[in-house]
Amino acid sequence: MTDSLQEIEKKSHIKSIIAIIVIAFMLIPIMTITILYFTNENLRYTMNDYLSLLPSNVGNYFKGMPTKEEKENVKQQIAKHYITLEEDRLVDKLLIIKGEDKSLYDELLILLNRENPMKMRGVRESLRRTQLTSNLLQRILGEIDEEKDERISELARYYSSLSITDAIAGVERDFHSGQLNREELALLLEGISLDQSARFLLYLDPAITETVGYQLREATRRNIEKKMQEIRNKEKELEDLASIYEKKSLEEQLLDLGNDNKFRVQDLAVLFKNMSIKTGGQILASVEEQAFITELYQQIHTLEVLNNREANLPVNLAEAVQIYNNYETKVRELVEVYQRMSVEELTDVVEEMMATNRTYSSYSIGDENITFTEEQLVIDVLNHLKPNKVAQLLEGLSTERSIDLSQKFIVNASN
Structure with missing residues (x-):
């Protein structure tokens, strides 16, 4: 009985081993095919074609696989x-x-x-x-890049702290001496504000501008060029406005150009640069805020330096302002004198000055002349006299002279 049980157990064990061997032989090709399916792309596409022929959802699944x-x-x-x-x-x-x-x-x-x-x-x-990130060579290159970035950051901070004229001069000096190369200048332009970059390229030596342009990234270059065009368009607009303001009355000019309420001082500098010295001097002679005038002169000076012109306009404007101030002082003095005169005396003086209309004073500033005639002096004095005194004077003059003076007086008042 015991022998029979042992024989049964032995047969059962042999059957288990045979089953395992059979299963192994069946799994090996299945696993091999599975591995090949996922590792061999050409085989996978071929098998997908065959599997798509299977019925039901299985075939549909493989049909949906991309070819x-x-x-x-x-x-x-x-x-x-x-x-x-x-x-x-x-x-x-x-x-x-x-x-x-x-x-x-x-x-x-x-x-x-x-x-x-x-x-x-x-x-x-x-x-x-x-x-090569983990490589020693790459680490060294990384350190070099960090040092380069730090240098560019320092240069950006330094040049940004300077006035635009000093910054331009500094960049040109460092570039020509070799202390600043093309690559560094391009990185510098990317490290400062877009407005600063555009102004740098507008006013730098054209040879430098052309050279560094090739070093800039395409997107950066497009943005800077767009900003440069905006600045040029703005300056052209201000130049056109200057010719319009040239023809306006002093009151209108003073209202818009005698302070920074309507225009920035930088824009006013462009306006004054494109108007005559005579007009600019007359406007500024009526401005009392000296801090505003000083800042305006500085901005005009900057504009002339950036455009490689001699910085003469601020000096010429200051001279014109002094001329108009001296003239106004003379007018006020004559107002006091004429106000004390009798109508008969004043009539004789005005008749003579209007008749001769000699040049009272003339000054040459730059390419322009500022001239005051006796007729203009009379009109400016009458503009400050009491209305009843002026009325009595006009009655005492000859009819022709009274009409002529009245018309000029009215025209001068409107201007």
């Missing part, structure tokens, strides 16, 4: 889009893909290289350097 042609088309579309990106963005995207799918990364490199081999040289170099 090799469809997948290649998607890759082509991705490559065409990626090649339009800026180099640094393209490198970032490729590194992300490499971390998730090395095979796709390799395929995209090939497709991108077909699209634009020139651009991909720089991309491959950037990728190669990125892959």
Whole structure:
């Protein structure tokens, strides 16, 4: 009985071993096929075609799988889009893909290289350097880049602290001496405000501007060029306004140009630069705030230096202001004298001055002349006399002289 039990157990054990062997032989090809399916792309596409013939949902599932042609088309579309990106963005995207799918990364490199081999040289170099992150050489390059970034930051802070004229002169000096190279200047322009960058390129030595333009990233260059055009358009608009204000009355001129309520001082400098010295001097002679005038002179000086002109306008304007102030002082003195005169005496004086109309005083400033006639002096004095005194004077003059003086007096008052 015991022998029978042992024999039964032995047979059962043999059957188990045989079952395991059979299952193993069945699993090995299944596992092999499964591994090949997921590792061999061509085999996977072939099996999908056969499996799609299966009935029911199983066949439908494999029919919905993308074909090799469809997948290649998607890759082509991705490559065409990626090649339009800026180099640094393209490198970032490729590194992300490499971390998730090395095979796709390799395929995209090939497709991108077909699209634009020139651009991909720089991309491959950037990728190669990125892959050396753990390398000592890369760490050294990283330290160099950090030092370079710090130097650019220091230069940006330094030049931003200077006036625009000093900054321009400093950049030109450092560039010509070799202390500032093209690459550093391009990085500097990207590290300061857009307005500063545009003004730098507007007023720098044209040879430097052209050289550094090739070093700027395309997007940065476009933004700076757009800002430069905005500045040019604004200056042209102010130049046109200057010719309009030239013809306005002194009261209108003084209201808009005698303070910084309507225009910035920088814009006023452009306006005064494009008006005559005579008009500018007359306006500023009526301005009492000296701090405003001083700042305006400084801005005009800056504008002339940036445009490589001799900085004479502030001096000429100051001289014109002094001439008009002296003339106004003389007018006030005569007002007091004429106010005390009898109507008969005043009539004789006015008759003679209007008849002869000699030049009272004349000054030459720059390319312009400022001239005051006796007739103008009479009109300006009458403008300050008491109305009843003026009325009595006009009655005492001859009819022709009274009409002539009245018309000029009215015209002068409206101007």
